[in-house]
Amino acid sequence: xxxxxxxxxxxxxxxxxxxxxxxxxxxxxxxxxxxxxxxxxxxxxxxxxxxxxxxxxxxxxxxxxxxxxxxxxxxxxxxxxxxxxxxxxxxxxxxxxxxxxxxxxxxxxxxxxxxxxxxxxxxxxxxxxxxxxxxxxxxxxxxxxxxxxxxxxxxxxxxxxxxxxxxxxxxxxxxxxxxxxxxxxxxxxxxxxxxxxxxxxxxxxxxxxxxxxxxxxxxxxxxxxxxxxxxxxxxxxxxxxxxxxxxxxxxxxxxxxxxxxxxxxxxxxxxxxxxxxxxxxxxxxxxxxxxxxxxxxxxxxxxxxxxxxxxxxxxxxxxxxxxxxxxxxxxxxxxxxxxxxxxxxxxxxxxxxxxxxxxxxxxxxxxxxxxxxxxxxxxxxxxxxxxxxxxxxxxxxxxxxxxxxxxxxxxxxxxxxxxxxxxxxxxxxxxxxxxxxxxxxxxxxxxxxxxxxxxxxxxxxxxxxxxxxxxxxxxxxxxxxxxxxxxxxxxxxxxxxxxxxxxxxxxxxxxxxxxxxxx
Amino acid sequence: xxxxxxxxxxxxxxxxxxxxxxxxxxxxxxxxxxxxxxxxxxxxxxxxxxxxxxxxxxxxxxxxxxxxxxxxxxxxxxxxxxxxxxxxxxxxxxxxxxxxxxxxxxxxxxxxxxxxxxxxxxxxxxxxxxxxxxxxxxxxxxxxxxxxxxxxxxxxxxxxxxxxxxxxxxxxxxxxxxxxxxxxxxxxxxxxxxxxxxxxxxxxxxxxxxxxxxxxxxxxxxxxxxxxxxxxxxxxxxxxxxxxxxxxxxxxxxxxxxxxxxxxxxxxxxxxxxxxxxxxxxxxxxxxxxxxxxxxxxxxxxxxxxxxxxxxxxxxxxxxxxxxxxxxx
Numbered sequence: 007x008x009x010x011x012x013x014x015x016x017x018x019x020x021x022x023x024x025x026x027x028x029x030x031x032x033x034x035x036x037x038x039x040x041x042x043x044x045x046x047x048x049x050x051x052x053x054x055x056x057x058x059x060x061x062x063x064x065x066x067x068x069x070x071x072x073x074x075x076x077x078x079x080x081x082x083x084x085x086x087x088x089x090x091x092x093x094x095x096x097x098x099x100x101x102x103x104x105x106x107x108x109x110x111x112x113x114x115x116x117x118x119x120x121x122x123x124x125x126x127x128x129x130x131x132x133x134x135x136x137x138x139x140x141x142x143x144x145x146x147x148x149x150x151x152x153x154x155x156x157x158x159x160x161x162x163x164x165x166x167x168x169x170x171x172x173x174x175x176x177x178x179x180x181x182x183x184x185x186x187x188x189x190x191x192x193x194x195x196x197x198x199x200x201x202x203x204x205x206x207x208x209x210x211x212x213x214x215x216x217x218x219x220x221x222x223x224x225x226x227x228x229x230x231x232x233x234x235x236x237x238x239x240x241x242x243x244x245x246x247x248x249x250x251x252x253x254x255x256x257x258x259x260x261x262x263x264x265x266x267x268x269x270x271x272x273x274x275x276x277x278x279x280x281x282x283x284x285x286x287x288x289x290x291x292x293x294x295x296x297x298x299x300x301x302x303x304x305x306x307x308x309x310x311x312x313x314x315x316x317x318x319x320x321x322x323x324x325x326x327x328x329x330x331x332x333x334x335x336x337x338x339x340x341x342x343x344x345x346x347x348x349x350x351x352x353x354x355x356x357x358x359x360x361x362x363x364x365x366x367x368x369x370x371x372x373x374x375x376x377x378x379x380x381x382x383x384x385x386x387x388x389x390x391x392x393x394x395x396x397x398x399x400x401x402x403x404x405x406x407x408x409x410x411x412x413x414x415x416x417x418x419x420x421x422x423x424x425x426x427x428x429x430x431x432x433x434x435x436x437x438x439x440x441x442x443x444x445x446x447x448x449x450x451x452x453x454x455x456x457x458x459x460x461x462x463x464x465x466x467x468x469x470x471x472x473x474x475x476x477x478x479x480x481x482x483x484x485x486x487x488x489x490x491x492x493x494x495x496x497x498x499x500x501x502x503x504x505x506x507x508x509x510x511x512x513x514x515x516x517x518x519x520x521x522x523x524x525x
Numbered sequence: 526x527x528x529x530x531x532x533x534x535x536x537x538x539x540x541x542x543x544x545x546x547x548x549x550x551x552x553x554x555x556x557x558x559x560x561x562x563x564x565x566x567x568x569x570x571x572x573x574x575x576x577x578x579x580x581x582x583x584x585x586x587x588x589x590x591x592x593x594x595x596x597x598x599x600x601x602x603x604x605x606x607x608x609x610x611x612x613x614x615x616x617x618x619x620x621x622x623x624x625x626x627x628x629x630x631x632x633x634x635x636x637x638x639x640x641x642x643x644x645x646x647x648x649x650x651x652x653x654x655x656x657x658x659x660x661x662x663x664x665x666x667x668x669x670x671x672x673x674x675x676x677x678x679x680x681x682x683x684x685x686x687x688x689x690x691x692x693x694x695x696x697x698x699x700x701x702x703x704x705x706x707x708x709x710x711x712x713x714x715x716x717x718x719x720x721x722x723x724x725x726x727x728x729x730x731x732x733x734x735x736x737x738x739x740x741x742x743x744x745x746x747x748x749x750x751x752x753x754x755x756x757x758x759x760x761x762x763x764x765x766x767x768x769x770x771x772x773x774x775x776x777x778x779x780x781x782x783x784x785x786x787x788x789x790x791x792x793x794x795x796x797x798x799x800x801x802x803x804x805x806x807x808x809x810x811x812x813x814x815x816x817x818x819x820x821x822x823x824x825x826x827x828x829x830x831x832x833x834x835x836x837x838x839x840x841x842x843x844x845x846x847x848x849x850x851x852x853x854x
Contacts, residue, residue, distance in 0.1 A: 036817045040810055047806040047835075054799040054847060061794060089794050138593045195792070204789070254535075256694040263698050285702035285787050296789040439789040449791065453778045460771050495760065503593065510591050 033100070034107035042101040049097055053088035056080065060089065102189055109185040116178045124161055127168040127472045131488030134472075136499050138506035141482045142513040146475035149485055152512045153473040156505055160471065168474035177492075180462025183455055190452035197445035203227040203236065204442070210303045210320050210435040214242035217293070217440065237291040237442065241269045244279075246434040248300060250371050258329060258370055265297055265436050282436075293442040301325050301333055304353050304377055304432045308339050311424030316342045320433045323353045324397060330367040331355045336399045337379070338386050342425065348382040348399045349427070357412065365412055377429045379410040381421060468492045471505065485509070539634035540693040546627035547648065551682050553620035554655075554675055560613030561671035566748055568607030604669035604753035613671055614662065617655060624652045634693050640709045641696035643844065647685035649709075651678045653717025657765065661721060667761050669753045673724035704783035711776030712801075716836065718769035719808075722762045723833035726826045729758035733823060759826065763815060766829060770808050777801050796847040800839035807832035 020028065032038055057065035066086050070077040077086075084091030131137050142149065150169055154162060160171035205222040207215050215221050217240070219233045227233050244266040251259045265282040271291050280288045288295040301322060308317035316339060323335030332354055339347040356369035357376035365378065384404030387394065394400060410419040413429040420426050474486040487509070489502030628649060632639035640649050658674040661667040732752040735745050780801070785791040792798060811828040814820035 036813060040813055040817065040820070043806050043810040043813070047803045047810075050799050050803050050806075053794055054796040054843070058794060132594060133596065135596045136593075137596075138591055140591045251695065254694070255692055259695070260698055261695055262701070284698045285704070285783075287786060287789070294785075294789060296787075298789070441789045443790075446785065446791070450782070453781070457771065457775050457778060460774055464767050464771060499595065506591060506593070 030107065033104050039101065039104045039108065042097060042104060045097045046101060049088065049094050052085050056085050058088065059086050102192060105185050106189065109182055113182045116182060120175060123163040124170040124172040124470065127165050127170050127474060128488070131472055131474060131486045134488035134490050136489035136502040138487045140485055140510050141478065142485060143517045144483055144513045146477065146483055148516065149473065149475035149483060149513065153509055156508055157471065167476055168472055171471045174466050174468030176462045177466040177468045180459040180466065184459030184463055187452045187456035187459055191449055191456065194445040194449035194452055198228065198443045200228045200230045201445065202443035203231045205440045207438045207440065208322055208435055209243045209438055210322060211243050211246055211433040214240060216240045237293050238272045239269060239290045240273065241267055241295065243436060244268055246300060246436055263297060263300060292444065293440055296439040296441065297436055298439045299437040301435055302331060302353055302355060302372065302432050303435045305430045306337055307428045307430050308342065308347065309426050310342050322435050329370065331370045332367045336397055340386055340388055345383050346386045347425065348386055348404055349379045350399050351377050351379040353377050372432060375432055376412045376414055378412050379419065379427065381407040383407050467498050469498050469501065471502065535693045536634045539630050543627050543630040543634055546623050546630065547686060550620050550623035550627060551679065553616055553623060554679055557613045557616035557620060558672060558675040558679060560609045560616065561675060564607040564610035564613060565605050565672055565751060568605035568610065568751065570603050570751055571606045572603055602754055602757045605751040610668060614668060617659065617671065621652065621655050621659065624648065624655065628652060631693060635695065637696060638705050640705065640713065641700050642691050644685050644689040644691050646713065647681050647689060649713045650716045651681055653714050654678055654720040657718045657721045661761055661765065665761055665764065670721065670725055670761065673728050674721055677720055677724060699787055702783065702787065704779065708776055708779040708783050711772050711779060715769040715772035715776055718765045719833060719836055722765035722769065722829060725758050725762035725765065726829050728752060729755055729762055729826055730823060732758055762829060766808060766811060770812065773805060777805060796843045797839065800835060800843050804832055804835040804839055807835055
């Protein structure tokens with residue numbers, strides 16, 4: 007028979023509960039919190055290097071076009087949605103758990119400390135970080151009375167031959183408040199994703215907009231938002247004004263924007279007016295309306311061969327972003343026989359000829375508005391049932407009929423077949439952002455609480471002071487002072503020393519008085 | 526309909542004066558820097574008076590019967606001293622006044638808060654950095670930081686004049702808000718204090734190396750041997766961050782409130798927002814590290830330097846590498 011093999015001494019196996027305990031202890035340790043903080047910072051970096059869908063969908067699309075091989079790989083790692091990605095959520099959720107796991111026990115301990123008396127005076131005060139001793143002729147009662155006067159703002163417990171005093175509880179309170187406020191802030195942000203919505207609207211002067219889903223060019227509802235039940239307000243753009251720096255090196259820079267609005271809180275409410283400016287949003291029924299941008303909507307009148315007006319309206323043109331509001335747009339004229347008309351056009355608010363002889367816009371304001379059109383005739387494709395963008399002309403089933411001369415306000419272009427199009431002027435338009443976020447006040451409250459908590463936890467110095475007074479053998483009173491600070495640095499020591507010096511001085515003064523009275 | 530602005534209201538005389546003041550303050554700071562370097566190199570290494578608690582002079586004599594004992598002796602605080610250092614302090618104070626005058630005249634010349642572009646930010650950050658240094662010099666006797674604070678200040682001013690200069694003028698409508706006074710001021714103040722902390726941290730790492738070498742009995746070159754005590758520098762660096770961190774927090778939150786008013790959301794992961802968030806996290810990590818066993822000292826110092834790097838990147842890198850809503854700043 008062979009000897010049974012000796013099993014190597016195994017480490018004591020951890021039970022599932024033991025593992026859970028171990029994991030919890032690791033997760034809530036400061037070291038883990040530090041590592042998670044670094045990961046949170048590191049993880050935020052790609053979000054600033056790569057375009058983000060939450061910031062600009064177009065830039066992400068451009069990135070896909072420019073890097074067709076790399077982009078899908080990056081997308082697999084959610085690098086175009088960093089801040090809503092599972093891995094980033096994993097980091098901050100772990101951090102929140104770690105933070106709560108660390109802070110809640112501390113909050114409990116702090117609560118017990120607040121309820122308890124300041125701790126019993128240690129036997130040896132001379133072992134404290136600060137200690138001082140002196141003798142006086144005053145009685146211990148007098149010493150305690152003076153000490154109580156000097157220890158204002160401390161919680162004091164009387165232990166017979168000594169006083170125990172403690173102050174600076176706000177430091178730990180602030181610490182707990184700060185960390186829990188951060189959690190509150192995160193919850194508020196999450197609530198926005200559930201109960202908030204935002205949408206973009208383009209509004210031409212003299213036009214109005216009712217806050218319903220169909221009025222929006224783009225609408226982004228939160229998960230729990232019923233798009234049919236958003237606030238029923240109504241807004242009209244009466245007038246828009248932009249002013250620009252006229253001369254000098256900064257010519258063309260915008261100086262101010264101002265939109266005059268008329269609005270109703272709900273269909274039956276009275277009309278009210280509001281001046282909408284960049285830093286001055288309209289607050290209506292729990293939603294905010296912001297001025298995002300502006301542009302030009304040239305107006306056109308189209309007359310058919312028989313002299314009937316078949317089209318007469320403003321068409322918003324989109325700014326190319328050249329700084330001088332050169333804008334592109336599309337005019338679609340469906341109600342004309344025998345064939346429909348379509349135009350692509352360029353609007354130049356301040357048309358001028360540049361050095362190359364090209365017609366350009368030289369200033370953002372409308373000093374010399376002109377339009378150049380390219381005409382098409384045929385089928386616009388509006389009846390095909392497929393939704394069309396109003397900013398794109400689908401020319402597959404259309405035939406080009408040539409370019410117009412540059413048209414000034416009032417100029418007409420005679421089209422082959424007898425129809426005419428007249429450039430009758432322009433109106434301004436604004437792009438508005440409507441945002442509704444019921445959790446905003448909570449986010450603000452959390453942020454304010456976080457700052458206040460932070461100030462307390464950084465600047466309040468918790469200290470314990472003990473004063474012991476005993477009759478010595480020679481009948482004089484021996485006073486001992488001990489000080490213990492929970493923070494580093496010399497400042498608390500200075501406080502303790504100040505206290506000891508003052509107590510000593512006051513008692514000497516009363517000694518002197520007693521002496522004088524005796525004499 | 527469009528209404529044209531009636532010319533930009535810039536006062537040319539004041540604007541000129543303000544530009545000349547920039548040159549004046551660079552000159553004065555440069556002289557002060559020279560004096561501080563002279564002090565660091567040729568001064569005698571002395572104990573700093575007044576940093577020690579129990580030597581409270583007068584009251585000590587009065588209370589001859591008060592016996593004080595401290596469990597741990599206070600660390601020795603030594604730094605190089607020379608009489609020209611005092612002149613350097615005076616020159617720094619003069620430079621600060623010129624700096625302030627420059628900002629005031631520019632603000633008056635354009636009739637708005639004088640921080641609307643990079644050039645103006647840099648000048649204001651230098652003001653706050655120097656002010657934070659003077660505060661540290663008076664409160665904590667940290668005069669020895671002079672050379673280390675004025676080097677980055679002069680570098681920044683040089684960059685501002687050479688590359689960032691922009692003529693006086695109005696700002697874009699988005700910046701036309703009282704929030705600029707709150708949000709930008711808080712961040713500029715915080716940046717000034719972070720800058721002093723960064724200088725102190727670099728000096729700390731150098732001084733620590735010197736002390737380690739000396740402890741090993743190695744020879745240390747003259748200037749390195751005259752550095753202030755490492756422990757002292759570490760404390761100053763920490764205090765400056767304790768001052769700056771809540772200011773930074775407040776500034777970022779004020780920015781979020783402003784963004785809510787101007788852009789329709791309080792946080793939108795704009796590159797500037799991302800990097801101010803990263804900076805905040807790294808400095809928060811520093812504060813936690815200082816309270817964690819095994820992370821104090823040089824490790825924490827490196828974290829604070831990473832934080833300072835993020836701060837600089839946020840200021841320069843983000844503006845020139847990324848396009849975002851903060852593109853004017």
